[in-house]
Amino acid sequence: MKIDKLLCELQNVPVPPQLETKLLTAFKRQQRWLKFKQTTVALATLITFYLTVFSFTLFTADWQQTASSQILKLAFTDPVQVKNSLSNWLLAVLESVPLTSLTFFMGTVFFFLMLLSNLLKKFTLKKVNLYG
Amino acid sequence: MDKQQAHLIRGILIGLGVAFSVLLIFAFGVFVGEQKARFSYRWGESYHRFFGGPPLGPGRPRGFFSGHGTAGVLVKKEKARLIIRSPDNIERIILIDKDTFIVKGRERLNLEDIKEGDRLVVIGEPNNKGQVKARLIRVFAKGLWKESMWREKPLHSLPSLPL
Numbered sequence: 001m002k003i004d005k006l007l008c009e010l011q012n013v014p015v016p017p018q019l020e021t022k023l024l025t026a027f028k029r030q031q032r033w034l035k036f037k038q039t040t041v042a043l044a045t046l047i048t049f050y051l052t053v054f055s056f057t058l059f060t061a062d063w064q065q066t067a068s069s070q071i072l073k074l075a076f077t078d079p080v081q082v083k084n085s086l087s088n089w090l091l092a093v094l095e096s097v098p099l100t101s102l103t104f105f106m107g108t109v110f111f112f113l114m115l116l117s118n119l120l121k122k123f124t125l126k127k128v129n130l131y132g
Numbered sequence: 133m134d135k136q137q138a139h140l141i142r143g144i145l146i147g148l149g150v151a152f153s154v155l156l157i158f159a160f161g162v163f164v165g166e167q168k169a170r171f172s173y174r175w176g177e178s179y180h181r182f183f184g185g186p187p188l189g190p191g192r193p194r195g196f197f198s199g200h201g202t203a204g205v206l207v208k209k210e211k212a213r214l215i216i217r218s219p220d221n222i223e224r225i226i227l228i229d230k231d232t233f234i235v236k237g238r239e240r241l242n243l244e245d246i247k248e249g250d251r252l253v254v255i256g257e258p259n260n261k262g263q264v265k266a267r268l269i270r271v272f273a274k275g276l277w278k279e280s281m282w283r284e285k286p287l288h289s290l291p292s293l294p295l
Contacts, residue, residue, distance in 0.1 A: 065219050067203035070253045078268060081233050082255070085267040089255050092201025094164045 001026060045119050048112040055105040062098035071096065167258075171199025175224070175262030197222050199258030206250045209243070213263075216252055225263040226254050236271040246271060 001023050008015045063069050071092045075082050082089045175197075202224050204216035214226040228234075234241040246252070251272040256264040 067198065067201060067218055067253070070203040071201045071255065074253060074255065074268065074270060078233075078235065078270060081235075081268040085255050085257075088200045088257050088267060091164065091167060092198055092255055095168050095198035095200060096202075 041115060041119055045112065045115040048108055048115055052105070052108040052112045055101065055108045059098065059101040059105040062101040066096045066098055068093055068096040068098070165196075167200070168196040168198060171258045171262060172196040173262075174258070174260060175199075175222075178262045199262075199264060201253075201255045202226075202264065203251070203253040206246060206248050206252055209246060209248055212243075214246070214252070214266075214269075216254065226252075226256065226269070227259070227263050227265045228269075229265065232266045232269060234269045234271065236273075241271060 001019065004019055005015055005023060008019070071089065074089065197218075197220060202216060202218050204218035204224070206214055207217050207223070208215040212228050214228065216224050216226055218224060228243055234243065234246065236245070246269075253270045253272070254264060254266050255268040256266040258264055
């Protein structure tokens with residue numbers, strides 16, 4: 001439709017009103033779709049933010065209930081002994097980490113950051129290329 | 133070599149690198165999981181021998197658990213071993229030998245200085261009987277940890293320790 005309009009302008013022929021109406025309708029539809037996309041992304045960002053906070057509290061609660069937090073602290077209280085049994089300490093930490101809540105937390109952080117970067121892209125100024 | 137070929141080769145190398153990293157991480161995860169499963173299986177197999185009651189299958193009462201370290205409440209002290217109940221209500225036998233380093237605060241302790249009810253954090257290595265040979269035991273006085281984390285009574289019904 002845009003090409004039809006361009007052709008009319010190039011041939012100095014007046015653009016038919018039906019074509020103008022069709023172009024306007026298509027433009028409005030596109031604008032509505034863009035707005036819907038932006039609103040959806042903003043809403044999804046908000047939801048993933050709350051999910052991130054929720055998963056973080058879940059993970060910390062889970063983590064406090066396991067021996068992992070206590071074993072990790074040994075690296076600060078007994079660094080020499082931990083260094084002597086480093087492989088045992090490392091395996092002890094890895095074996096007792098609450099994997100499910102940690103995976104859920106990392107997943108929500110990933111999606112939140114992805115959506116946030118998408119949202120922020122729309123608000124950053126586009127660089128003007130002065131050299132064409 | 134033209135630009136397209138160089139891009140293709142770079143893409144292939146990046147893909148191989150990513151695949152290798154993923155496989156490495158997966159293999160490490162399998163290794164750690166295997167350690168847990170092996171210890172849990174041996175613990176379950178030997179449970180009735182040390183604690184009485186029916187033999188337990190692997191992964192009971194609640195999934196697999198760590199054999200290289202634990203934290204818990206000391207429920208029983210014997211000549212060269214301790215029995216600890218961890219927050220997930222699993223009883224574990226901790227073996228003490230001359231290489232075990234027991235510490236509380238900044239002072240080194242002996243086995244006699246540990247009392248039942250003390251909160252312990254243990255690092256060690258599992259043996260083939262589902263026990264943990266302790267290398268480091270750190271003792272905490274009662275009240276330093278959140279008490280709700282350390283249930284005084286076990287949740288699941290297992291046979292009580294023999295007298």
